Amino acid sequence: MSENDPGELLTDLSRLRRRTRAARHGYWFPLVLFGVLGCAAAPLYLASAASVPAGPGGYQTSNTGPILLGGMSMGQDGFYIGWYWTVALIAGFLLTVLWYRRSASRAGVRTPSRGYVITGIVLTVLAVVLPPLSRAVPGLFLVWAPAGDAWVRGTLAFLIIAVGLWVLVRAERSPALAVIALAYTAAATAASLYNVENLLFRLGWNPASSPFGWDWTVLPDILLPALVLLACGLGALLAQRLRRPA
Amino acid sequence: MTHPTNGLDETVHQRHRLGILTIAAEARAEFSYLRDALDLTPGNLSRHLTVLEEAGLIKVDKGYHGRRPRTWVRITRPGRAALAAEIAALTELLRRHATTSGTEADEGGES
Numbered sequence: 001m002s003e004n005d006p007g008e009l010l011t012d013l014s015r016l017r018r019r020t021r022a023a024r025h026g027y028w029f030p031l032v033l034f035g036v037l038g039c040a041a042a043p044l045y046l047a048s049a050a051s052v053p054a055g056p057g058g059y060q061t062s063n064t065g066p067i068l069l070g071g072m073s074m075g076q077d078g079f080y081i082g083w084y085w086t087v088a089l090i091a092g093f094l095l096t097v098l099w100y101r102r103s104a105s106r107a108g109v110r111t112p113s114r115g116y117v118i119t120g121i122v123l124t125v126l127a128v129v130l131p132p133l134s135r136a137v138p139g140l141f142l143v144w145a146p147a148g149d150a151w152v153r154g155t156l157a158f159l160i161i162a163v164g165l166w167v168l169v170r171a172e173r174s175p176a177l178a179v180i181a182l183a184y185t186a187a188a189t190a191a192s193l194y195n196v197e198n199l200l201f202r203l204g205w206n207p208a209s210s211p212f213g214w215d216w217t218v219l220p221d222i223l224l225p226a227l228v229l230l231a232c233g234l235g236a237l238l239a240q241r242l243r244r245p246a
Numbered sequence: 247m248t249h250p251t252n253g254l255d256e257t258v259h260q261r262h263r264l265g266i267l268t269i270a271a272e273a274r275a276e277f278s279y280l281r282d283a284l285d286l287t288p289g290n291l292s293r294h295l296t297v298l299e300e301a302g303l304i305k306v307d308k309g310y311h312g313r314r315p316r317t318w319v320r321i322t323r324p325g326r327a328a329l330a331a332e333i334a335a336l337t338e339l340l341r342r343h344a345t346t347s348g349t350e351a352d353e354g355g356e357s
Contacts, residue, residue: 108279
């Protein structure tokens with residue numbers, strides 16, 4: 001580094017900052033991990049839809065298990081969706097912290113990931129305990145019930161992942177991750193507030209002609225945010241490999 | 247108005263110490279990363295770290311990764327402020343230098 005010329009010194013410092021930032025970036029891992037966990041949840045949603053008995057009395061809502069994470073799933077297997085997401089989210093956030101620690105000991109620079117894991121786990125625990133707690137404290141119902149559109153489809157887990165991602169954007173200080181977080185938040189919000197399968201119908205998709213028939217209609221809401229995460233995570237991994245010298 | 251060189255801190259205004267603060271402001275950094283990034287010998291780096299730590303600009307945490315001893319460096323709040331002040335002073339110096347060079351060039355062109 002040059003000592004006396006302020007211009008050269010500032011340029012050198014910028015280069016050091018960029019190099020350090022690139023060395024500590026490791027956000028591809030949580031993106032791929034939660035993308036895989038999202039895709040792995042798809043069979044549960046499919047089973048939940050398939051377990052709806054035929055006829056007008058078939059639409060039963062699952063009232064057991066973590067309701068906010070499982071949503072008002074139709075049929076008996078909706079029970080498992082909530083428990084799946086409880087375990088998957090907590091495991092995912094903890095694995096991400098372990099990943100950042102391992103990555104730090106290898107690279108020599110550490111991305112602060114504590115805020116990310118705390119945010120993710122606190123939101124997950126709140127989603128699990130609020131409904132049962134509301135039986136003891138009736139007023140508490142007013143906190144989560146009005147936001148029904150956000151959790152009724154069983155996609156709240158994707159919104160929790162989105163909040164965590166924004167905390168990670170701040171820790172990673174990465175404009176690329178901010179763009180990914182924006183795209184993912186849009187996908188997760190669309191999947192939570194809108195039936196994404198409607199778009200596919202308009203594009204000519206006809207689930208009735210598939211082996212699972214109309215049960216497939218539950219999948220677009222799940223696969224849209226999961227595949228956005230997976231694609232962005234794999235893209236980030238590839239970009240990181242190409243950027244770093246061998 | 248004071249000259250921007252008055253904003254330069256003797257402790258910080260040294261290229262390697264400025265480099266250490268810049269890296270530490272970006273992330274908690276390990277001793278070997280700093281050594282490689284700044285191309286310093288371990289002894290030299292240790293001396294710079296001691297100066298910065300005594301000035302309260304960084305914190306040095308020693309620990310182990312398995313059996314290997316590890317030294318991690320993190321910037322403190324005064325360290326972050328000192329780095330920002332130094333960058334601001336350097337930027338101002340650069341701006342003044344550009345202005346002066348421009349004026350001199352104009353005067354040279356007129357004569």
